[in-house]
Amino acid sequence: MDDLLAEFIAETREMLEATGGELVAWEADPADRARLDSIFRFVHTVKGNCGFFDFPRLASLSHAAEDALADCRAGRREADEALVTGVLAIIDRIAVMIDAIEAGEEFPEGGDDALIAALEGGAEAPADSPETPLHAPAAAQLGAGPGGGEEQTASFRRSDQRTIRLPVELLDRVMSGVSDMVLARNDLAHRLRQAGNQPTIDGPFERLTTILSDVRDAITRMRMQRIETLFGALPRLVRDLSAELGKQVMVDLDGGDVELDREMIETIRDPLTHIIRNAIDHGIESPSARLAQGKREIGLLAIAARQSGNTISIVLADDGRGLDEERIAAKAVATGLVTAAERAAMPRDKILNLIFEPGFSTAEIVSNVSGRGVGLDVVRQNLEKVGGSIKVASIPGEGTTFTLQIPLTLSIIAGLTVDAGGQRFAIPQSYVEEIVQGSARALDLTRLGETALVTFRGLRVPCLMLGEVLGLTDGEAAKEPTLVMLRLASGDLFALAVEGIHNHGDLVVKPLAPAVMRSGLYAGSTLLDDGTPVLLLDVANIAAQHNLVSDTRTRVLGPLAEDAGAAAESAQRAMLFTDFAGRRSAVRLELVQRIETAPVAAIDRSAARPRVVIDGLILPLIGLPEAPLTQSRVRLLRLSDGACELLYAVREVEDAVELTEALAPVPEDPLAEAMTLIGGTPVTLIDAHELFARHGEAPQAAARPRCTLPDGEWSRAILAPLVTAAGYDIVDPAEAGAGAIGILFEDVYEVAETLGRPLPPCVIRLRDQPDAPAGAETIYRYDREGLLAALNAAAAAAARAHAGEAA
Amino acid sequence: MTEKLLIILQIAGRRCALSALDVRSVIETGAITPVPRSPIWIAGITALRSQALTVIDCRRAIGLPDGEWPTDHRAAVVTEGGHSYALLVDGIEDITIAAGEAGQVPGGFGAEWSRVALGMIETMAGPALLIDLPALLAGPEAHRPEIEAAA
Incomplete structure (x- = not known):
């Protein structure tokens, strides 16, 4: 206070x-x-x-x-x-x-x-x-x-907190002086590196560096301030005003951590106070009037600050009676702001914004708190003086929303520098959702007419080539583009293809000359550590120029993670592949857990149906040709219905596609759900129900095999991690079921066998000596390969035994 | 009359003058970062210590067709409307004193030149065209409609 x-x-x-x-x-x-x-x-x-x-x-x-x-x-x-x-x-x-x-x-x-x-x-x-x-x-x-x-x-x-007021130019001079100093330091550092190690100079130079970064920090804080300092005073203001006016108002503040130039905070202090005053005096009704309208007795005044790129928007919303279009219009006509004819042609939005015209006020009773029409025109004047703007929107009976836009004259933002057309550009970090790297094929980069689309998390997302946007390159994108996924404030997502990513860091953004700003592509300029100027891209504006905002929203945006379920219904997607019979088939994408690659040698054909061990799980395998495989590795689609898993061997995995064409049933093939057209060619859609009914295995067969270990420090500390990593659950011998594999030391095994104690059906016997004594099926305890092979064999045998029981 | 200091420049082969009060400094132009999709008369941005300058090619800012002009390795730094600019010219020649007020000559200077000129001024180095800085920095697009209307 x-x-x-x-x-x-x-x-x-x-x-x-x-x-x-x-x-x-x-x-x-x-x-x-x-x-x-x-x-x-x-x-x-x-x-x-x-x-x-x-x-x-x-x-x-x-x-x-x-x-x-x-x-x-x-x-x-x-x-x-x-x-x-x-x-x-x-x-x-x-x-x-x-x-x-x-x-x-x-x-x-x-x-x-x-x-x-x-x-x-x-x-x-x-x-x-x-x-x-x-x-x-x-x-x-x-x-x-x-x-x-x-x-x-x-x-x-009064000496508790000493403050002084300084002209901003002085601060600016200090700030640019420090920035210059940092550049000089960087230059010096470069020269020192060239000159080689010089202990007598390096020490003091290090100190200089530390001091300089401290000073830079302090200077930055001198200029920037959290908007919190402004918000802090508001609850009291609201309380006092509402008490005075006999209203009940609750204030909700959000975004206090947005940082703003101190100068700007000073500039918006009055406008904010004016608007709050107006909202409480004219906007929010008295408690009885509110109750009569079925509203909560307590009015709500929500104030939120958001930084979006190079502007800060402050939104003040009340849930009061809203602005009265007719009264504003009548007043405007009466005061000669507009003629009756002009008024008739004006949309509601425009009429509401007349309240910012000089000499306008609709308040009938002039109170101590607000209104003689000085408020809002001064508000607008003050904001326009610093290049900001204000507008109002209102729904009768539901409330009024004022939106203040304040430019960031000087701001420090986290940014990312990228390459395009051999030049560097900066992107505000706040927009960056993710960075994706990969081949054009993997990203599914396709050109449709003039636009390009990529597939990101199962969504078709429009993609802009930064080089093309800036007119630096034309035509084809790089083979291996880097995509910066950008999420706009409106929620729209798009990809920006760049040639490379440099680094993240804090960027001191300065305004550009108006002639440069007019291109609408840049939000400001910043200097890299070596003093090279770099342009900061105006992401929101670039997206708007390419019509990526709002109107294309439904098409582009698709589902977010939380409503993925709804997405599955609306857009049916399938994994397209060619099986070993040469047929192009597809299986619904939701079933595909993963695409695995396994060596052909790993396929165990000893049982009635082939199996493969993947991640320590024994999974049934279908889709293999009768003839032996010629290649050494095979691609497997790992399908799951939630409980059971099975592997589908395929010759080639093609792509994830959308099922847009009609599905024609194929009654003669039980394994086919339907035929459909994908890209103009017929494709068999696999019937998942039939597939799992025929080949799915009981869940316990797919569970991790269990294993008991001998007692002792060695087995806990050394053997257990190895066995766990191989995909086995270690269980206590007392709880081990019939299927558990027992690992025992040879001497323990011999004793147990001699005494006729119960032993697990599958036993792996460990010996202490590297050389195997004749005739004993034991494994040296540090023979990793042997141990894993034995575990695999034992697990397969146990699973077979289990399957046999089940049958 | 107070003495008026002028900086004499060569722009597109013509002798021009800028008020020395407008010129903050003359710098060696370092690396210029081009600004894609900006008007052709903006050569790019460059750094003067920690400050970014917009580099203006004066020949193009006047709206002259491309010509074979030499470009000085130095540029004049000016400030206008809170932004700083570096002006690329054929050559920066001298600092001199104005020997009178700027005046018009019969027949004008030609459409492009008239837009950026305050008038002819007599200097110790001979007559020069006194440049209107804001008009120059507004670029040739600013007055194109007028010129077309006049033509």
């Missing part, structure tokens, strides 16, 4: 200084409208700020002055000498009060009413007594002000 107060004091002082000259000029020529306006804005701002800080006397003074000045502006009153004197007296009094507030002292009671009366009374009062001017000359003020003499001592007392 204290720093806010300090801000208020500093700001008011600054305005007083600036207004000083205006006051004198206005006194000389009371008819000067521009001067009147600027003085009016000053008292208006003071009034607004006082309401926030609970300075009732300051508020009533400024309110009185504002009233009088508003009358002048409206032409209801002449700006005569009496009025000027009265206003000046009030402004002087404000200055003195500010000093007292800063010193933390009570301002002596009384005197205010006389000043206010002097204004209201019009010509008589002060004009009669010119000898005792209500506003003392400046010199007298200095001496006579309460605490005047003690002012210096008072200002020394």
Whole structure:
């Protein structure tokens, strides 16, 4: 709170200084409208700020002055000498009060009413007594002000947080000086590397580097501030205002971590306050009115800040009564802003935005809190001064949303630098969803007319070639493009094909000259560590230029991860392959777990149906030709129905495709669900139901084989990890079922056998010596290959035995 | 009359002058990063220490057809509307004093030149065309419709 107060004091002082000259000029020529306006804005701002800080006397003074000045502006009153004197007296009094507030002292009671009366009374009062001017000359003020003499001592007392206000140019100079220093350091580092190791120089140079990066950090923080500092004051403001107006309002703040140039925070402070004021005063209804409309008694004011590329948008939404189009239109016509004919042709949206026109206000009762039409036109003026904008949207009865757009004059954003056409460009990291690398084939890069599409996570996503967008390259994309998947604020996804990715890092973004900005491709420029300038791409605008936003949204966006189920229904997809009989077939994509490649030697044809061990699982294999395979490796589609898995051997895996054509049933082939056309050629769609009914195996057969281990430290520490890694579950001998494989030391086995103790059906016997004693089926305990082979054989035997039982 | 310092430049073979107050410095042009899809008269951006400058090819910014002009290895740095520019010219010759006010000559200077010229100014180095910086930096597109309308 204290720093806010300090801000208020500093700001008011600054305005007083600036207004000083205006006051004198206005006194000389009371008819000067521009001067009147600027003085009016000053008292208006003071009034607004006082309401926030609970300075009732300051508020009533400024309110009185504002009233009088508003009358002048409206032409209801002449700006005569009496009025000027009265206003000046009030402004002087404000200055003195500010000093007292800063010193933390009570301002002596009384005197205010006389000043206010002097204004209201019009010509008589002060004009009669010119000898005792209500506003003392400046010199007298200095001496006579309460605490005047003690002012210096008072200002020394406030020392908890020392702040100063500096011109921004000075900060900018320091900042660019530090940036220059960093570049000089980089240059020096380069030269030092060339010169070789020089311990006497390297040490101090390292220190310089550390110090410099510290200073750079501090400087950056000097300029940038979280918007939180601004948001922090809002709940109190909302509370006080709603209490004053007899309303109940809850405020919801979001995005406080967005960082903004301090200068900008200063610039938007007033606009935000004005809009909040308006929302609570005019927007949100009284609790009883809200209840009558079936709304919650408590109104909601949601304020959110978002950074999107090179702009920051702040959205203020209330759930109040909304803007009244008719009343705004009527008022605009009445005040001559638009003609009736113009009004008839205006869409609602345009009419609503008339509220930002100078001299516009619909409030019927002028309250202490808002409204004489100074608010919104000042808001817009202030924002436009820094290149921002404001617009309003409203639904009657449901609420009003103000959107403020603020450009980032200088910002530090996380960015990615990429290559295109032999040049480097930067992309704001916030847009980057993922970076995908791969061959054009794997990415399924296809050209359809002028556009290109890639397949990303099963979605067809439009793809822009950055080189082409920038006119640097034309024609074909690289064989192995790198795709940067970009997600826009609207949720649209698109891919940007680049030639290479460099690195991530913080980029200090500076504005570009207007002639360059007009191309709409760039958001700013930044310097790399070596001092080369690099252009920052305006991702949102590039997407908009290629019509990738909104209207193509449904086609492009498809399902996100959370509604993948719905996607499966809407777009049926299948894996296209050629089987060993040479038929082109397809199987529904949801069934395909993975595409495996296994050596032909791994296929076990000893049982009735062939099997393959993959990841320690024994899986049934179908689709093999009768004739022995000629190649050494075979491609396998691993299919799963959720419980069972089986492998389908194929000659070639082609592609994932969408089933767009009609499915024609094939009753004569039980294994075929249907025939369909894919890319103009017929394809057999495999009937998954029949496939699993025939070949699927009971789930337990596909479970991990279990294994018991001998006791002892060695088996726990050394044997267990090996067995686990090979895909076996280690179980306690007491819980081991019939199918478990027992691993035992030879001596233990011999004892157990001799004593006739029960042994697991499949046993692997380990021996301690590398050389096998004659006639014993044992494995040396460090013979990894032998051990794994034995495990495989045992598991296969166990599975066969199990399958035999099941049959 | 206060002495008015001018920088004398050669642009497309003509002697031109810029007010020395407008010119912040003269730099050696380093590497210029081209800006794809920008107007042809924007040669690119370059770095002056930590600051990015927009490099303007003055010959093209005036709207002259391509010619065989030499380009100086130095560029004049100017600031306009809060942005800094480096001006590429045939040559940067001298700093001199204006010997009078800028004035018009009968017949004008030709459509392209008239757009960017404030007038003819007498200098110690002889007559020169005083350049209107904002007009130059607006590029040839800015006044094209007018020129066409006049033609």
